Amino acid sequence: MMTATQLFQQCPELTHDYVVTDRVYDAFRTCSGDINALHVDDGFAHDRGFSGRVMYGNILNAFLSHFAGMLLPTDRVMIHAQDISFHAPFYLGDTLQLQVRCETVSEAVGVVIYKFKFTRDDDGKRRLIARGHIQIGILA
């Protein structure tokens, strides 16, 4: 079993690219049952000032499940808590870069808190899409 300190030492920070593919979008729509016009109707989204159907912000929380479950150096983890704030819309086909950095290690309770942000390349500059925190607990 890995300790919180070992998790921090082996993964103090990490960067990973996620692509919002048709498959990701379709699966999220199916999972959530959310067919709000903003997410499925380009015309409605255009009329509200967006360049097309706005992707579901909670797709990013699904990507964070992948980060916790698949990218950490141990699979014996569980998400305890998360927060996220959305700063700019993203669209079908976008590549979003996730950057995480360890913020707090609580050895006594086996918890590591990572700060994260998702950014997208906009003409050579990184544009902030969302940011927040994810608290990871270590399982026995």
Place this chain on the structure above:
Amino acid sequence: MMTATQLFQQCPELTHDYVVTDRVYDAFRTCSGDINALHVDDGFAHDRGFSGRVMYGNILNAFLSHFAGMLLPTDRVMIHAQDISFHAPFYLGDTLQLQVRCETVSEAVGVVIYKFKFTRDDDGKRRLIARGHIQIGILA
């Protein structure tokens, strides 16, 4: 266009049941790409003290997308921010009751913050599964 105060007046609180069906589970797994053993391997989950494959906590955030996009009295909304803490595991086939209650209305910026909790019936008692906040912005 609905104002934040009107949104609060028309939806001060709300209750809705969500079922974690195979379809929801499969779609979340596809969306996230998270195949951590805790979520896909009953034996692994049993060995960690759970009664079976633990469902992805972020399925609840997908349900919150449905709440924001489909259950509010206007479709002209967007999630600005969310936080969630997970208090107990949930399993395939569980019916989870979402209860939301308006906490803050910011008329000047067109924002309403709802407190939420997900609970499950455990032998006649409501067991807390997760709770948090969701900040909803109103679109023009």
